[in-house]
Amino acid sequence: MQLDDLYQEVILDHYRHPRCSGELAEGEALVDEENPLCGDHLKLAAHIAGDKLTGVKIQCQGCAICTASASMMAEAVNDLPLADIRKKSAAFLAVLRGERAASEEELGDLVALRGVAEFPLRVKCATMPWHALEAALKRLTP
Amino acid sequence: MSFEPLKLRADFPALGRVFDDGRRLVYLDNAATTQKPRDVLKATRRYYEESAGNVHRAVHRLAAEATGLYEEARQKIAAFIGAPSPKQIVFTHGATEGINLVAHGWARKFLNAGDELLVTEMEHHSNLIPWQQAARAKGATLRLVPVLADGTLDREAFRRLLTPRVKLLAVTHASNVLGTINPIAELIREAHAAGARVLVDGAQSVPHLPLNVAALDADFLVFSGHKMLGPTGIGVLYAKPELLDAMDPLLTGGEMISRVWDDHATWAEPPQKFEAGTPHIAGAIGLGAAVDYLAKLGHDALRQHELALTAYALEKLGAVPDLKIFGRAPERLGVVSFALEGVHPHDVAQFLDRDGLAIRAGHMCAQPLLRRLGVPAVSRASFYLYNDRDDVDRLAAALLAVRKFFHAT
């Protein structure tokens, strides 16, 4: 079994230095997600300016895959139009579910996470931040 | 008898597994579930191949054989835990069901508003949530005995909390996270002196420790077959006869009745009263074979082996830099939970899996305890009769490699 596909350098870098990351005070977070299987925990804050999502901030307590996925997601969606975020989210989740091949054009840096699809037990680690984002978008655009 | 894990390993087909890269499986997740020896596999298989009748129902030969094997398993298990009578052995699907059976059939029947239930901070969720539910349903109060920094119970707090309002103490004999073996005989004595009944969660202890339930004077004892070489889906509730008589069944239906009329029914005598429907016959027979295997080995020899191996593991893991071990109780099982600084337990387990080592990572179904420990998850290695020093060496080497990988830059 090859772990290099899973733990690529770019993933480790995001794990060690998560972007758009910081403590979120009580009431500041839009969503508070927990993976009951492993206890991983993620809070997300953001707001909408015009047609864009902005001010994405994440507090994540999780494994390397979860933390890196959250960090890469934050970078990828911050200041992006909501319509593009929804497209990106759908594409990313489909790749992680193994439903289609990853395209760098569509996913950008996120393609680094495609290897996770080969590890069924870890797919949830990578998708949890995106599910949190979907929940946040629902709350922001009722 | 001296212990030869390598020879014993040959009895377990799954432990002969070699992965594609040529590495042999090192199975260190025994607190979650254990591997099965050939004797157990053979016993269940023989039931399906030769004697697959239902129990307590028909007169044909297969039914008679099935009933005989099923009841023989009950007798073996009774003898194994020192139960005065096999009638005190109720087959369940596992420890979880046993606890739920007591929470519904006994606690909800006899608890009153204002009563208290006492558990500890080191309980598995299965010995916590049924009591939360029972307390809520009956207006009773649930209290938790704190765990001290070394992983032992706070005995002073225990005595303070043990008021005459406490109707039941539900406590694990040994912790599936910290490895701590609780002084169960003393806890039972003190609880009884205060007028409380005691349920012992033996899921982690019955597979590893010599135990005599009658000498302990436990009111209820639950355990699971799959953690002691037996099949999944079979477990045991032991209880004192007067409690089994007083308790209500959780499931009703066939096989648990005495007489049935249009609008009501009377119950069979225990243990049948609690075994509605067709039970896990093959599972019970397999558990009987597992108990035979363990009895032949001898609990004292097993304990000595695990003590020596655990001491060795604590020494080897203690030498891994940045590794923190949770739980330092003097009396402990071969269960070692740890955290490697800067590496999440899931990532640790993923790397160990690549190296052929099976360990557990996560919250161990003990979220309140992990909250006290101040971590969301831990890694856990847990040993059994077929593990040896070589397994521990492989574990330590793999942990050093993980650390190197994550700390490289």
Ligand SMILES: Cc1ncc(COP(=O)(O)O)c(C=O)c1O
């Ligand atoms: C201490 C303890 N109690 C109860 C259980 C529940 O056992 P089961 O899932 O077999 O019902 C476990 C299993 O992990 C355990 O470790």
